[in-house]
Amino acid sequence: MSPEPAASPPGRVARWRDQVIALGWLVLVWNLLWGDFSWGNLAGGMLVAGAVLLFFPLPPVSFGGRLRPWALLVFLARFVGELVSASAHVARIAVQPGYLPRGAIIAVPLRVRTDLNLALTAEAVSLVPGTLIVEADRDAGILYVHVLDVHGPQDLTGSRERILAVERRIVRVIGSAAELRRVEADPVERGPGS
Template identity: 60%
Template structure:
């Protein structure tokens, strides 16, 4: 990481914070921009951001595939959760499963956990940063096959994220692991 990288990250955070500040007030004025700059400076001094190493690159086509599949997962999971809630006579069973990620970087853990938490029916219970493991609460688990299917879905989500944002080495790592385990793309 170059000596300029942390400065650029801080500048990006300032821009976003000023933008959000102005959106909260509903208009861009000199006073709002200056107030946003003051608040952004205060926030970044009091709550400094940790350095997040990004060694990957954004790949437009895999990013589009990720987004499209994410929308499909949202709609499908919403329908499954609704059906599970409305179905009488059968109480939904849940489980907490451990899913060790293949690319245990902070960024990949965060992106995978956030994307997974946005999908109805799954929730991150805990993250073991040192081991690179997500503990995921999943609904409608009846058998061991359901647990393995849920684990495979988390790993497939991780693979889509890494293909969209990871380094060439991370992509190779995920592809090799997917081939070895037979995890679907």
């Protein structure tokens, strides 16, 4: 698999726009943490957010795709289904007397190696009970995932395929045409439930 092409650096207007958006989110989070929207909290949030953005600058995150509402609805429906199913499975393991589940850590190389795809896939996988991101290798585009209740190699393969299916659904929601072709052409994850 060839590495991701280097994204062209964003223009000055795009960088300022991204900084203003980040500032707004940080101020919102500051006010939510305090639990009170007041002028003092707004000013304090602006100061803290400005300091965070000045002293801890975030790397630029490129977004070359577009939002596809229908794919977003499909992603959300599948995600809720997986969330309910995994929650029931983990609950059964927790209350089953004397059962000791085996866990494993698997490496899952992603097909789309952008920071945005890596972060979104890692978040979606971590939110499902029974899976947890142990490490994300940004340069190689690999997620190292702890999976619960492994009985054999088929469970490892199934977990890897489920994670790649999550990546594919995320790319369907926000990916560019080239990224979408890349995940659709990969035969590794074809099968029921993907």
